[in-house]
Amino acid sequence: MTFQSKYPDDLPDKPGVYIMKDVEDRVIYVGKAKNLKKRVKSYFKDDLESPKTRAQMRQFHHLEYMVTDTEKEALILESNLIKKHMPRYNVRLKDGKRYPYIKISNEDYPRVFITRRVTDDGSYYYGPFTDSGALKQMVKYLKSLFKIRDCKRMDGPCLNSQIDICNAPCDGRISKEEYRENIDKVTMFFEGKYREIVDKLKDEMAEAARNHEYEKAAVLRDQLNSIDNMLERQKMEITGDLDQDVVALSSDENITCVVVFSIREGKIIGKDDFLMNGAEDTPQSKVLSAFLKQYYSGPRHVPKEIIIQDEVDDARLIMEWLSEKRENKVTLKVPKRGRNHRMVQMVAKNADIIRQHHERVEGALVELKNYLKIPQLPRRIEGFDISNISGKMPVGSMVVFEDGKPKKSAYRKYKVETKGPDDYNMMREVLTRRYQKLVDPGENGGDVPDLILVDGGKGQLNVALEVLNSLKLDMPVIGLAKEFEEIFMPDLPSPIILPRDSESLKLLQRVRDEAHRFAVTYHKKLRSKEQDRSILDDISGVGAKRKMKLLRHFGSIDNILKASASELAEVEGINKKLADTIHNYLEKRG
Structure with missing residues (x-):
C-alpha cells in the first residue's frame, strides 16, 4: 500500500521505498531506506552538500512511501520503480531510443511487445536489452506459449486465434481473470522467477486434473514442458569453469558510459555498453550500484561472479538478491591485482573509448542545433x-x-x-x-x-x-x-x-x-533484375524452373532461339504442346 506525506516525521521507522514528486505530481526521485524516517529526514537539512540534491529538493512538493518487510525487498522495489518512472534525479540507464524495452501495457487485456519509448502510462517496462534479435525471439515465444493477444483494437477473432496462439479475449473465449493469470506468468518470467512459474504451472495442472479438466491440464502440461526444455538449454549454455561478468565505467562531467563483458566457459562471448542519465555529481560507487540493480532486474543470466572496478553501495543486499535470482551464491569482487584486475582495466579502456565517441557525437549534435538554430538536439x-x-x-x-x-x-x-x-x-x-x-x-x-x-x-x-x-x-x-x-x-x-x-x-x-x-544500391539491384529478364519470361507456361532447364539444355538464349519445336520437346518438363507454343512465340518475335 502507498501512503502520502509532505513531512518526514510522518514516516515510520521501517524499511521501504520513498517516491518524491513535484507540484504537478511527477515522480522526480525514488529511493530505498533501511529506516524511512531517518533517510527522508536527511533531505531536509539546511547544509545539503550535493548540488544535484539541492536542485532535487527545490522541485520537491510531496512524497509517497511504501513499507517493506526487509531492506532487500526495498532494493528490488526501488529498482522496478526507477525503471517504470525514469525519475529525473535518479542515476538510471539512459532513457533514449538506443535500447529496446519489453512493455506490458496497462489495459484490461494487456499486450506484450517491444518498445524504445518509456512513458509514465501505468504500464510495466522490463529492460533495457541490447540484443534486439534475441529479445524478439523471446517475446514471440512467450506470446505464443501463453496465448497473449497481439492486436491493438480487439475487433474480432483474427488469424492468431485460428492457429491457436491467442486466447481471443475479443471473442470472450477467456475471462479477464484467466487472462491476467497468463500475464502474471509472463511477468514472472521477465523478473527471472523461473522456478516460481514452474511450481505455479504444476499446481494448476494438478488442480485441473483433480477437477477432471483434462483439456486444460494438457495445455498446462505443454507449457510446463516448453519452459522446462528452455531452462534445460540455459543450464547447458552456462556450465563451465568461468562464469563472470566484468563491469567498469568511464565518466566525465557530461557523459557516463558503463561496459559489461560477459565471460562464459572462459571465453568472452559478448559486450554491452550503456549510457547513464542523472550521474552528474554522483560518486562512482553509487553509479555502479544503480547500474547493477537495473541491469540484472530483467530476464538476464546472473553469473557466478561479477567483477567490478570499485566498491558499490548496497553490496551485501545486491549479492543476496542476485543469489536468490540465480538460486546459487553470487559474489561481487573488486580485484586489486592479477587476471581479474587486468580484465577490469581492459573493460574500463573500452568504456573510455565509447564515452569519447559519444562526446564527439554529442558535441556534433550540439553544434548542429546551434548552427541551424533548431529547437532541440537532432538526435x-x-x-x-x-x-x-x-x-x-x-x-x-x-x-x-x-x-x-x-x-x-x-x-x-x-x-x-x-x-x-x-x-x-x-x-x-x-x-x-x-x-x-x-x-x-x-x-x-x-x-x-x-x-x-x-x-x-x-x-x-x-x-x-x-x-x-x-x-x-x-x-x-x-x-x-x-x-x-x-x-x-x-x-x-x-x-x-x-x-x-x-x-x-x-x-x-x-x-x-x-x-x-x-x-544507388537499390537502383542497381532493380537494374540487375531487369537485365536478368529474358524473352522466355513473357511466354505463358514457362516459369523459373522451366526457364532454367531450357538454359541448361541449350546453353544460351541464342541456341534456344535456333531450336526446332521437336528439339525443345526433348527438354525435361517441356511437352510437345508447350514446345510448339515456345517455338511459335520465338519465331514471331525473331
Whole structure:
C-alpha cells in the first residue's frame, strides 16, 4: 500500500521505498531506506552538500512511501520503480531510443511487445536489452506459449486465434481473470522467477486434473514442458569453469558510459555498453550500484561472479538478491591485482573509448542545433535521395541516424512512380509517402525526426517545404548541396557553410552519403533484375524452373532461339504442346 506525506516525521521507522514528486505530481526521485524516517529526514537539512540534491529538493512538493518487510525487498522495489518512472534525479540507464524495452501495457487485456519509448502510462517496462534479435525471439515465444493477444483494437477473432496462439479475449473465449493469470506468468518470467512459474504451472495442472479438466491440464502440461526444455538449454549454455561478468565505467562531467563483458566457459562471448542519465555529481560507487540493480532486474543470466572496478553501495543486499535470482551464491569482487584486475582495466579502456565517441557525437549534435538554430538536439535525422538514369527506373531512399549512428532497421526504399526525368517531383512523391503516415489516422508513422536532410540545394529544399506545409507538419528541414557542401535553410537567402573540419558537417555528410549509397544500391539491384529478364519470361507456361532447364539444355538464349519445336520437346518438363507454343512465340518475335 502507498501512503502520502509532505513531512518526514510522518514516516515510520521501517524499511521501504520513498517516491518524491513535484507540484504537478511527477515522480522526480525514488529511493530505498533501511529506516524511512531517518533517510527522508536527511533531505531536509539546511547544509545539503550535493548540488544535484539541492536542485532535487527545490522541485520537491510531496512524497509517497511504501513499507517493506526487509531492506532487500526495498532494493528490488526501488529498482522496478526507477525503471517504470525514469525519475529525473535518479542515476538510471539512459532513457533514449538506443535500447529496446519489453512493455506490458496497462489495459484490461494487456499486450506484450517491444518498445524504445518509456512513458509514465501505468504500464510495466522490463529492460533495457541490447540484443534486439534475441529479445524478439523471446517475446514471440512467450506470446505464443501463453496465448497473449497481439492486436491493438480487439475487433474480432483474427488469424492468431485460428492457429491457436491467442486466447481471443475479443471473442470472450477467456475471462479477464484467466487472462491476467497468463500475464502474471509472463511477468514472472521477465523478473527471472523461473522456478516460481514452474511450481505455479504444476499446481494448476494438478488442480485441473483433480477437477477432471483434462483439456486444460494438457495445455498446462505443454507449457510446463516448453519452459522446462528452455531452462534445460540455459543450464547447458552456462556450465563451465568461468562464469563472470566484468563491469567498469568511464565518466566525465557530461557523459557516463558503463561496459559489461560477459565471460562464459572462459571465453568472452559478448559486450554491452550503456549510457547513464542523472550521474552528474554522483560518486562512482553509487553509479555502479544503480547500474547493477537495473541491469540484472530483467530476464538476464546472473553469473557466478561479477567483477567490478570499485566498491558499490548496497553490496551485501545486491549479492543476496542476485543469489536468490540465480538460486546459487553470487559474489561481487573488486580485484586489486592479477587476471581479474587486468580484465577490469581492459573493460574500463573500452568504456573510455565509447564515452569519447559519444562526446564527439554529442558535441556534433550540439553544434548542429546551434548552427541551424533548431529547437532541440537532432538526435534523429532522416536523410533522402533519389537515384535514376535519365528518369528510368527511379527509386528513392530514406536513411535514419539516431545519436549519430545509422539505424538500418528504420531505412526505407521507394519505387518511384513519377515519370522522369523530374527529380523534384520524384522527391515530392517520396517525402509525401513518408510523412503522410505521420498524419493519417490508423497509420504507424514511427518516430518523428528532429531534422530532415534532402540531398540537393534550394530547389530540393523548397519541394520538402511544400510537402510539409501541405501536411501541416512543422519539422526542421535542410538541403545539403554536394559541390561546395552548402546548407540551404528555409527563410535564409544565402546558404550556411560550416567549418570543413567540424564534427557537425561530417555528420551531415555521413547522412547525405549514406542516403545516396542506399538509393544507388537499390537502383542497381532493380537494374540487375531487369537485365536478368529474358524473352522466355513473357511466354505463358514457362516459369523459373522451366526457364532454367531450357538454359541448361541449350546453353544460351541464342541456341534456344535456333531450336526446332521437336528439339525443345526433348527438354525435361517441356511437352510437345508447350514446345510448339515456345517455338511459335520465338519465331514471331525473331
